[in-house]
Amino acid sequence: APLEPPDLDDKSACVRATENNIETKCPGTDLLNCCPDYRGNPVTVKNYDFPKTTLRVRKPAQKVANDPVYMNKYKMAVHKMKGLPDDHPWNYYQQAKVHCAFCNEAYHQENGVPLQVHNSWIFLPWHRYYLHFYERILGKLIDDETFALPYWNFDYGDGMTMPTIFLDTTSPIYNERRDMDHYPPAVVDYKYAYTDGDSGLEGDDLVHENLDYLRRTFKEGLPLPELFMGDRVRAGEEADATKSLGQLEAIHNALHFWVGPKESPHIDMGSFATAARDSIFFCLHSNVDRLWEIYRRRRNYCNEFNDKDWLESTFVFYDENKEVVKVQVKDSLNINNFCYTYEASPTPWLDALP
Numbered sequence: 597a598p599l600e601p602p603d604l605d606d607k608s609a610c611v612r613a614t615e616n617n618i619e620t621k622c623p624g625t626d627l628l629n630c631c632p633d634y635r636g637n638p639v640t641v642k643n644y645d646f647p648k649t650t651l652r653v654r655k656p657a658q659k660v661a662n663d664p665v666y667m668n669k670y671k672m673a674v675h676k677m678k679g680l681p682d683d684h685p686w687n688y689y690q691q692a693k694v695h696c697a698f699c700n701e702a703y704h705q706e707n708g709v710p711l712q713v714h715n716s717w718i719f720l721p722w723h724r725y726y727l728h729f730y731e732r733i734l735g736k737l738i739d740d741e742t743f744a745l746p747y748w749n750f751d752y753g754d755g756m757t758m759p760t761i762f763l764d765t766t767s768p769i770y771n772e773r774r775d776m777d778h779y780p781p782a783v784v785d786y787k788y789a790y791t792d793g794d795s796g797l798e799g800d801d802l803v804h805e806n807l808d809y810l811r812r813t814f815k816e817g818l819p820l821p822e823l824f825m826g827d828r829v830r831a832g833e834e835a836d837a838t839k840s841l842g843q844l845e846a847i848h849n850a851l852h853f854w855v856g857p858k859e860s861p862h863i864d865m866g867s868f869a870t871a872a873r874d875s876i877f878f879c880l881h882s883n884v885d886r887l888w889e890i891y892r893r894r895r896n897y898c899n900e901f902n903d904k905d906w907l908e909s910t911f912v913f914y915d916e917n918k919e920v921v922k923v924q925v926k927d928s929l930n931i932n933n934f935c936y937t938y939e940a941s942p943t944p945w946l947d948a949l950p
């Protein structure tokens with residue numbers, strides 16, 4: 597059966613999130629109190645009405661860096677999000693908690709197995725929705741129907757460094773808990789992990805290695821969605837990084853670790869419980885979503901899985917009208933439903949495929 601959202605009326609259904617490193621290093625921390633505050637008793641959950649508004653165009657981060665008008669809007673929107681009351685569902689840290697809750701075992705399914713939106717075929721659709729609502733809330737806060745998140749163009753030579761827009765220490769999108777050794781000109785490493793070491797390359801060599809890795813990821817993944825996207829996980833099952841993680845998600849994990857600090861517990865970006873507390877999260881995910889879209893286009897939009905356990909998996913989110921809405925994987929497959937698109941960037945790794 598398809599994954600179902602938690603019972604929002606049962607307040608005891610949400611428990612403190614689990615993250616061993618954080619719990620050990622910061623016992624009792626508030627960082628693991630991730631239960632979103634779904635208002636209403638009972639909570640009214642509506643079917644989501646997809647928007648019919650102006651197209652939002654997501655642009656590369658290295659490009660918007662030179663657009664002060666855009667940057668002012670983006671910073672203003674995040675500033676306002678941070679300024680909302682702590683318990684407001686749109687509050688910056690409440691939004692981050694949504695991610696924590698669905699990643700770090702705050703909710704469980706009927707059989708007691710944690711509800712997990714990572715490590716499987718659920719990963720890409722869930723995060724597409726998460727960004728969609730986040731972007732629209734930001735736009736709403738600055739009254740701009742065209743506001744779009746930037747994307748971290750980490751699949752292109754010029755974009756393989758930490759986007760500079762996040763490095764201004766006076767900006768609301770700055771986060772002081774990152775690995776400063778990875779500030780530009782350090783090149784991202786798609787295989788980075790704290791423990792296994794990295795590829796040992798740097799500069800242009802690493803750029804080429806990354807491009808080649810991405811080319812192979814697409815080449816192997818195009819005929820095999822379970823390899824690229826992640827494996828099947830159905831209701832009652834737990835997605836497990838060692839068994840069902842997809843290749844695109846694995847690259848994305850490396851980027852999380854690469855941005856986050858080396859020191860355990862790797863707060864914020866290096867730990868999924870806290871990652872969405874750093875604005876760079878949404879920029880990274882915007883490109884992950886873009887790469888998924890490129891993948892779908894290359895497959896002529898043929899469904900990755902024609903399995904109703906995937907197509908009918910259901911999630912809940914807060915939308916920009918302060919309503920709790922219900923969405924399904926199948927509606928995430930048509931990007932036109934969402935009224936956003938990506939400004940094109942070169943994809944040499946894809947063009948190199950037969």
Ligand code: C2O
Pocket residue numbers: 695699714723848852868871881
């Ligand atoms: Cu929900 Cu980048 O992870």
